[in-house]
Amino acid sequence: MFGSKDKSRRKLEEKIIQALGQPDWLESVTIGEDGRVVLVIKADPAQPEAAEARRIEAEGKVELISGVSSVSSVLTAERAASAPSKEVHLSHTPASKRVRKGARLSDDALQQGKVPSAAPKSSIPGISRILVVASAKGGVGKSTVSVNLAVAMAKAGMKVGLMDADIYGPSIPTMLGTVSSEPTTSQESGKLLPVEAAGLKTLSIGYLSDPDAPMIWRGPIVMSAITQMLNDAEWGTPEDPLDILIIDTPPGTGDAQLTIAQRIPVTAALIVTTPQEVALADVRRGAAMFAKTEVPVLGIVETMSWFEDPAGNRHYLMGQGGGSATANALGLPLLAELPMLQAVREGGDSGQPAALTDETAGQLFHELARKVAIELDGLATKPTPDIVFED
Ligand SMILES: Nc1ncnc2c1ncn2[C@@H]1O[C@H](COP(=O)(O)OP(=O)(O)OP(=O)(O)O)[C@@H](O)[C@H]1O
Numbered sequence: 323m324f325g326s327k328d329k330s331r332r333k334l335e336e337k338i339i340q341a342l343g344q345p346d347w348l349e350s351v352t353i354g355e356d357g358r359v360v361l362v363i364k365a366d367p368a369q370p371e372a373a374e375a376r377r378i379e380a381e382g383k384v385e386l387i388s389g390v391s392s393v394s395s396v397l398t399a400e401r402a403a404s405a406p407s408k409e410v411h412l413s414h415t416p417a418s419k420r421v422r423k424g425a426r427l428s429d430d431a432l433q434q435g436k437v438p439s440a441a442p443k444s445s446i447p448g449i450s451r452i453l454v455v456a457s458a459k460g461g462v463g464k465s466t467v468s469v470n471l472a473v474a475m476a477k478a479g480m481k482v483g484l485m486d487a488d489i490y491g492p493s494i495p496t497m498l499g500t501v502s503s504e505p506t507t508s509q510e511s512g513k514l515l516p517v518e519a520a521g522l523k524t525l526s527i528g529y530l531s532d533p534d535a536p537m538i539w540r541g542p543i544v545m546s547a548i549t550q551m552l553n554d555a556e557w558g559t560p561e562d563p564l565d566i567l568i569i570d571t572p573p574g575t576g577d578a579q580l581t582i583a584q585r586i587p588v589t590a591a592l593i594v595t596t597p598q599e600v601a602l603a604d605v606r607r608g609a610a611m612f613a614k615t616e617v618p619v620l621g622i623v624e625t626m627s628w629f630e631d632p633a634g635n636r637h638y639l640m641g642q643g644g645g646s647a648t649a650n651a652l653g654l655p656l657l658a659e660l661p662m663l664q665a666v667r668e669g670g671d672s673g674q675p676a677a678l679t680d681e682t683a684g685q686l687f688h689e690l691a692r693k694v695a696i697e698l699d700g701l702a703t704k705p706t707p708d709i710v711f712e713d
Pocket residue numbers: 457459460461462463464465466467488490491493573625626660661662663664666667668670671
């Protein structure tokens with residue numbers, strides 16, 4: 323599946339599928355570097371005992387296969403056939419009235435509070451598009467970018483959701499000042515109602531786990547929680563969906579990240595990095611993971627790029643130019659180089675995102691949001707829709 327170990331893992335995957343008798347209930351097999359196997363098993367939620375028996379039997383069979391060091395599994399509800407896509411409206415506008423995708427269209431769309439209609443849509447009712455924010459390493463500013471980007475989009479009038487799937491350190495509740503909030507359940511639908519803050523709807527894996535519990539959250543468990551937050555929460559309705567759900571994912575390119583990229587109908591990803599060369603090698607791995615799972619990467623966001631002293635001199639504390647070099651090497655746009663700003667750090671600590679309260683940060687993240695909208699728009703190239711620029 324990955325790099326030089328491709329062949330042996332593919333062989334092992336085949337063995338596993340064969341040992342299970344190629345069942346249609348096996349949704350996916352993920353094999354970690356050291357032979358750890360995660361099975362995703364489809365099951366009927368109305369028959370929990372049968373589901374559990376299926377899981378135990380499958381794990382027992384896979385455990386016996388040589389090359390497998392451990393096996394775990396996650397049960398997922400069998401999905402109904404996906405609703406017909408309400409995709410882009412293809413118009414019959416004369417060519418002279420069409421506009422090139424990108425450029426002003428997206429800018430205007432962002433101003434109007436909409437992701438461009440041309441951008442591909444997710445298949446989850448109530449959520450138009452899903453953007454995952456990823457980083458190959460921890461502590462690079464991924465959650466800060468997720469929160470402030472979400473706020474900038476909401477300020478522009480979009481309906482934005484922010485889901486914190488960072489198992490290793492769910493920090494969104496701190497950054498939004500919602501640590502003591504708890505999602506409630508709708509009496510009508512029985513679904514989880516996201517917490518509302520800073521103009522966003524938000525849910526965090528932190529709400530579903532005990533913060534003092536040992537960090538046992540790993541691929542399969544996190545996937546169940548993420549699936550629950552995605553499918554069993556009232557983000558929007560099919561008639562009035564979220565324009566975009568931003569997911570802050572756990573750092574790294576391991577099983578948990580791979581499972582997210584494979585299992586969730588992600589529209590696109592954004593990769594956050596610092597200018598450090600050591601982080602950039604990891605960014606390349608992250609981009610490769612998304613390429614393998616066919617999730618388009620919109621671009622790179624470099625953050626903590628420099629610190630500006632009161633005299634206006636820039637200090638490149640973490641190196642310089644690395645983000646643009648990686649973006650060039652990967653053929654991806656560098657969507658932002660965000661400086662270190664005290665207001666951004668303080669905003670994260672105080673639960674008042676800087677994009678909401680600080681003018682400089684507000685402008686920087688508005689610009690990033692605009693570029694993200696342009697790139698989302700640019701995804702809709704196949705088949706090319708005719709986009710009408712409203713006069
Ligand atoms: N542009 C910035 N200016 C100043 N401080 C920043 C900036 N970006 C991030 N920080 C600070 O750096 C720290 C790490 O940021 P953050 O928590 O967003 O990283 P992360 O990649 O999400 O980390 P984790 O791996 O824990 O998820 C935080 O204290 C945050 O306030």
